Amino acid sequence: MIKIEGLHKSFGQLEVLKGIDYEVKEKEIICVIGPSGSGKSTFLRCINLLEDITDGAVFINGLKVNDSGTNINEIRKDVGMVFQQFNLFPHMNVLNNITISPRKIRKMNPKEAEQLAVELLEKVGLADKAKSFPEQLSGGQMQRVAIARALAMQPKIMLFDEPTSALDPEMVKEVLDVMKQLAFEGMTMVVVTHEMGFAKEMGDRVLFMDEGKLVEEGTPDAIFNNSTNERTKAFLSMVL
Amino acid sequence: MTIDFLDIRFDMIWNYKELFIRGIWVTLGLTVIGYLGGIILGLFLGMGKLSKRKWIYYPCKYYVDFFRGTPLLVQILLIHLAVIPSIFGHSLGYFVSGATALLLNCGAYNAEIIRAGIQSIEKGQTEAARSLGMPSGVAMKNIILPQAFRRMVPPLGNELIALLKDSSLVTVIAANDLLYAGKVVAGAYSRFWEPYITVAILYLMLTFVFTKVIAYVEKRFSNSYVPSQRRRIFTFGRS
Numbered sequence: 001m002i003k004i005e006g007l008h009k010s011f012g013q014l015e016v017l018k019g020i021d022y023e024v025k026e027k028e029i030i031c032v033i034g035p036s037g038s039g040k041s042t043f044l045r046c047i048n049l050l051e052d053i054t055d056g057a058v059f060i061n062g063l064k065v066n067d068s069g070t071n072i073n074e075i076r077k078d079v080g081m082v083f084q085q086f087n088l089f090p091h092m093n094v095l096n097n098i099t100i101s102p103r104k105i106r107k108m109n110p111k112e113a114e115q116l117a118v119e120l121l122e123k124v125g126l127a128d129k130a131k132s133f134p135e136q137l138s139g140g141q142m143q144r145v146a147i148a149r150a151l152a153m154q155p156k157i158m159l160f161d162e163p164t165s166a167l168d169p170e171m172v173k174e175v176l177d178v179m180k181q182l183a184f185e186g187m188t189m190v191v192v193t194h195e196m197g198f199a200k201e202m203g204d205r206v207l208f209m210d211e212g213k214l215v216e217e218g219t220p221d222a223i224f225n226n227s228t229n230e231r232t233k234a235f236l237s238m239v240l
Numbered sequence: 241m242t243i244d245f246l247d248i249r250f251d252m253i254w255n256y257k258e259l260f261i262r263g264i265w266v267t268l269g270l271t272v273i274g275y276l277g278g279i280i281l282g283l284f285l286g287m288g289k290l291s292k293r294k295w296i297y298y299p300c301k302y303y304v305d306f307f308r309g310t311p312l313l314v315q316i317l318l319i320h321l322a323v324i325p326s327i328f329g330h331s332l333g334y335f336v337s338g339a340t341a342l343l344l345n346c347g348a349y350n351a352e353i354i355r356a357g358i359q360s361i362e363k364g365q366t367e368a369a370r371s372l373g374m375p376s377g378v379a380m381k382n383i384i385l386p387q388a389f390r391r392m393v394p395p396l397g398n399e400l401i402a403l404l405k406d407s408s409l410v411t412v413i414a415a416n417d418l419l420y421a422g423k424v425v426a427g428a429y430s431r432f433w434e435p436y437i438t439v440a441i442l443y444l445m446l447t448f449v450f451t452k453v454i455a456y457v458e459k460r461f462s463n464s465y466v467p468s469q470r471r472r473i474f475t476f477g478r479s
């Protein structure tokens with residue numbers, strides 16, 4: 001579903017991704033772990049071309065993302081993204097945050113879009129917040145709205161970049177619960193996370209990244225319990 | 241030399257009241273046209289200055305540099321005496337020249353305000369919009385500009401007041417603006433206190449009205465996006 005070949009990314013002189021190959025299959029939950037600055041966010045952002053790709057290729061459903069002939073907006077319709085800092089649109093209420101892209105991009109009529117938004121808000125447990133503005137919500141609520149907003153485009157893939165890292169501890173669970181539900185429903189997900197519990201419980205595969213490289217990849221059990229890689233073990237001993 | 245306060249003769253102002261009233265309208269007309277045109281022009285120039293395409297960026301940059309880097313008075317004379325006659329073969333009158341010069345000048349200043357306003361919006365907003373599949377134009381119109389606009393309101397308000405006062409420079413091309421009315425009366429009577437004090441007071445009244453309008457707009461676009469008066473700024477906990 002997502003195929004990554006020889007992915008390199010540099011910011012000027014700084015090489016952040018040093019050749020990554022990976023393939024994500026349909027309905028897989030991929031958890032990406034690794035120390036801060038190792039290139040996890042950049043890796044994720046290259047998938048939907050929020051960063052342009054220096055070298056290599058990313059394919060989504062067979063379409064090459066970094067090809068001048070590809071309409072990236074078409075691909076992004078199918079790839080939802082959730083950010084660490086939520087990035088809700090502060091000038092719109094929750095309902096409009098969710099309906100704007102279906103209306104403007106999917107050309108859904110306002111009634112349908114609103115109905116979809118209400119359903120999604122129920123799903124993330126915020127049915128009563130439709131008319132609230134982002135500034136009136138807690139961090140956990142904002143992130144759940146952000147997930148609903150991404151889902152409103154009915155994506156086939158969801159990318160999460162440390163969705164709980166900016167949250168107070170007591171709000172982490174409510175967001176992870178929504179993500180788990182999404183996973184059970186069969187969404188294909190790539191999740192950059194520091195929540196090792198989530199990775200262990202939900203991950204089909206766990207990717208350990210360090211210094212721009214994919215150091216190790218395997219089932220949660222293989223990575224967390226049976227890794228023989230020194231760097232993986234060193235990292236895990238610090239975070240577990 | 242005596243400054244004869246006791247001999248102030250406002251009757252002569254009264255005799256010329258039509259001239260002053262017309263002056264007010266001309267000044268208002270020039271300011272409003274120059275300002276509204278300057279906002280539209282500034283929007284394009286400001287976005288042009290944010291373009292990655294060099295053939296868009298550089299013309300916009302040089303335009304803004306020129307109009308901010310040369311005196312408005314010089315621009316007015318150039319446009320009235322050189323540019324417009326060269327293009328049309330004759331003058332189009334002081335009003336067209338004056339409005340054009342103010343518009344072109346105001347556009348350059350507004351461009352910087354609009355550019356800075358757009359740039360002040362967090363990058364995450366654009367990224368969220370783009371990640372939802374919005375093309376950059378849609379993201380700009382629906383996500384960035386509505387937020388940036390709020391931050392532009394105070395400096396754009398200052399620009400309006402500045403333009404109102406700077407519009408008096410069109411007097412040099414004999415535009416019948418407010419200052420020009422004062423000059424005519426001063427010339428007719430060889431007296432200076434009454435006409436120029438009158439002009440000053442009338443400008444002050446205009447800036448006062450404009451300031452009130454701006455304050456109203458600023459209040460409407462104050463910090464919070466929440467429409468209601470009694471709002472909770474930030475609430476924690478589950479719903």
Ligand SMILES: Nc1ncnc2c1ncn2[C@@H]1O[C@H](COP(=O)(O)OP(=O)(O)O)[C@@H](O)[C@H]1O
Nearest residue numbers: 011014016034035036037038039040041042043
């Ligand atoms: N826009 C950018 N410009 C320059 N350097 C960047 C940019 N974004 C990220 N980097 C650098 O790339 C490296 C990897 O960053 P990132 O992908 O955010 O790591 P992670 O998400 O694993 O913490 C860091 O050294 C960071 O400073």
Ligand SMILES: [Mg+2]
Nearest residue numbers: 040041042162
């Ligand atoms: Mg990161």
